[in-house]
Amino acid sequence: MSTRWERIAREAAGEDYAREYAARFRALAARGEDVHGEAAFVAELVPAPARVLDAGCGTGRIAVRLSELGYDVVGVDVDLAMLWVAAGDNPELEWQWADLSTLELESTFDVVLVAGNTIPLLEDGTLADTCTRLAAHTEPGGLVICGFGLDEAHLPAGCPVTTLTDFQAAMALAGLDDVAEFSGWERGEFDPEGGYVVSVYQRPEA
Template sequence: MAARGEDIHGEAAFVTGLVDPPARVLDAGCGTGRIAVRLDELGYAVVGADVDEAMLEVARAEAPGLDWRQADLASFELGERFDVVLLAGNIVPLLEPGTLAAVAGRLAAHVAPGGAVVCGFGLDAAHLPPGCPVTPLAELERAMTAAGLALRDRYAGWDGAPYDASGGYVVSVHAPA
């Protein structure tokens, strides 16, 4: 994307539209840390969490001063709350089958009052990695509602374009109800 001149930091730019630094951000499912590193550069207090230790090793090598934690999103407990809990990079459809409700509950437990849980993911095969199952938007909404989170906004992408149900991508913003 960067080689084509595309913005590779759309997720971080989206966060800047929600809260100002030094707000606390949990990059849940951070992978190799691209977004967490960018948010740190922008002045946010960031924690990156991922279940995959190999991914976290890459993140730690890239930014050894950041707070990287191994965590399963269906059962994690960090003992702290965040202004934004961010799930980017198709985390929702890549979850282990049957864990979305548990993940939503753990996300809700980690968002601060007045904060937001932000999930961006593909809604069809064209917007997902090969072989990745589609998670219907209604399934996300049920899980978030059951976890005590209410839909605040929905967009077609990280650029904040209005959501269109015929599109293949969604960024949903939920807040404690």
């Protein structure tokens, strides 16, 4: 059975969507555009070397950049096609195939990063379980960082909106403390009408 992300991606880019997705970011980088905002955001908060889980890593753009910056990175995704591209291009990194709502890795991490609209692309009814599993893979005192669109203009066509209220409730239920919200990866002041949020949560020390 295909996931919500796979259905949306195929509709937008065809069967070879994974390679198309990776090629799009390579083209942006070749034009001189900054495609590393997520990694820079992490680096501002937690210095390398730290252990980072890129949850919903896709074709590995962020994980690879974090590795280049000196972080110990593991990438995990539910989409095998995306992981095949990531592993094929970067076999030296660790890639795991898993659903975030049932994630069971042996390690915990200083930072769990959830970018690329992974949150609203979750399957129906899995938000609470996903937040619980993200918290379980975070070291005490570690951070969970999630960035995603809050309206249709900031989401792929066909992707439903996950409200900030629902997301915050699920993260609180998972035992995570809300630290800050930003308008994007450049760390601008959060505007509830802006359509995008980057949320920073912390797992309590005790």
